[in-house]
Amino acid sequence: xxxxxxxxxxxxxxxxxxxxxxxxxxxxxxxxxxxxxxxxxxxxxxxxxxxxxxxxxxxxxxxxxxxxxxxxxxxxxxxxxxxxxxxxxxxxxxxxxxxxxxxxxxxxxxxxxxxxxxxxxxxxxxxxxxxxxxxxxxxxxxxxxxxxxxxxxxxxxxxxxxxxxxxxxxxxx
Numbered sequence: 001x002x003x004x005x006x007x008x009x010x011x012x013x014x015x016x017x018x019x020x021x022x023x024x025x026x027x028x029x030x031x032x033x034x035x036x037x038x039x040x041x042x043x044x045x046x047x048x049x050x051x052x053x054x055x056x057x058x059x060x061x062x063x064x065x066x067x068x069x070x071x072x073x074x075x076x077x078x079x080x081x082x083x084x085x086x087x088x089x090x091x092x093x094x095x096x097x098x099x100x101x102x103x104x105x106x107x108x109x110x111x112x113x114x115x116x117x118x119x120x121x122x123x124x125x126x127x128x129x130x131x132x133x134x135x136x137x138x139x140x141x142x143x144x145x146x147x148x149x150x151x152x153x154x155x156x157x158x159x160x161x162x163x164x165x166x167x168x169x170x171x172x173x
Contacts, residue, residue: 045069046105062105067132073104077141079163084141093137100141101160106134 046069049058062069077084077100084099108130110116116124121131147160149168158166 046071061134061136064106064134065132067130068106068134070105070130070132071103072106072108072130072132072135073102073137075102075137076147076160077101078160078165079143096139097137100139101145101147102137102139102141104135104137106130106132106136 046062049055049062075097077098079085081099083090083095086099089099090096108124108128110119110124110129113119113124113127113129119127125131141163143163145160145163146158149157149159151157157168159168160166
């Protein structure tokens with residue numbers, strides 16, 4: 001798991017695993033979200049959500065505050081996850097996020113930075129950590145997902161293919 005750089009651009013993302021938002025858990029309403037899609041995000045800002053059940057709930061979440069329309073987390077999960085291998089969608093975010101790759105819109109994960117506890121919100125924001133009152137995990141994983149890293153040198157490095165971690169040796173900087 002890592003925090004997304006709030007300034008980067010992302011292509012469209014599709015949620016193909018159900019997500020349940022319950023009272024007191026991310027939002028103040030109960031909603032089922034399945035097969036929703038986040039539209040292309042320019043400069044790190046999610047521009048729209050389309051299709052799927054729960055679209056209005058997603059749009060309300062994205063309007064929560066300035067940071068809600070930015071991605072805050074990227075987590076890669078391979079197919080050895082016991083929760084994922086169970087084949088069950090629990091509709092409980094804390095379980096389902098351990099079943100497959102996911103991203104989250106809203107607040108980033110500051111603990112990826114050394115000394116993060118002593119950093120102000122402005123310092124975290126400058127470092128690329130998104131600030132928001134919301135953080136909603138959005139499942140995007142599955143056997144069809146391929147993840148490729150892009151090294152500073154421009155070299156593309158396979159990270160995850162068909163649910164399997166790829167052995168890699170990153171080039172030196």
